[in-house]
Amino acid sequence: MSPRSYRRRLIGTALAALAAGALTWTAVAGSVSDQGSTSNRTSGAVAAVADEAPGYAVENFDYPQADKILAEKNIVLKRGDGHITLADCVTGTGQLEVMARDQSKICFGVKGTSGWLTLELPSVYLIRGNDYATQADLTVGTEEQTYDITKNTWTPVGESADEQAREWTLLELRTAK
Structure with missing residues (x-):
């Protein structure tokens, strides 16, 4: 051919x-x-x-029902991996406990081997740790400070650890087993 x-x-x-x-x-x-x-x-x-067809599910790590929590409890919860969550305070449950001047005690349930949560909670002065190694990032003005939270006891942070007694805002919690 x-x-x-x-x-x-x-x-x-x-x-x-x-x-x-x-x-x-x-x-x-x-x-x-x-x-x-x-x-x-x-x-x-x-x-x-x-x-x-249904759309794709994309995880953005935004805190679920953050607007409702802000309206009801005046707590700004931003993002997290789901291992640190706002909880009703119950004694003896191994929760992280946060004391802020303008709030009653605020508690967070912790699960998994590690976790993180970003938030804005003003006037924080004490955090009670649990069985996890915990770090808390706080800020005042342009100054930032990371605190290692002592396990199962209260740790002074923010204004109670500041010589000038300035009002510090809690920005992030991180935990690890």
Whole structure:
């Protein structure tokens, strides 16, 4: 077979395949249209299947119901990995306990081998640790301080550990077993 006849045969085969594909697409589109609602059948509209599929779930680590907690308890919870969560204070449960001047005691449940939570809690002066190694980041103005929280006892932080008794804001808690 000559190169010229081979090319003609190849082009002819490609055109036949394209034509068959177009016919198949038309048949599929027509059957989707026929299976639609009555309004779709009369208007000839075809619903896109991709529009009906659920979206992708993307974890952004935002704290769930943070707006509700802010409105009810005046606590700004921002982001976390789910291993440190706001909890009702219950004695003897191994919670982290935080004392702030403008709040009653605030408690956090801790689970897993490590965890983190970012928040904004002003006027923090004491944190009671649990069985986890815990660090707390606090700030006042442009100054930041990281405190190692003593396990299972109260640790002075913020204004109670500041010579000037300034009001410090708790920004982050980190725990590890």
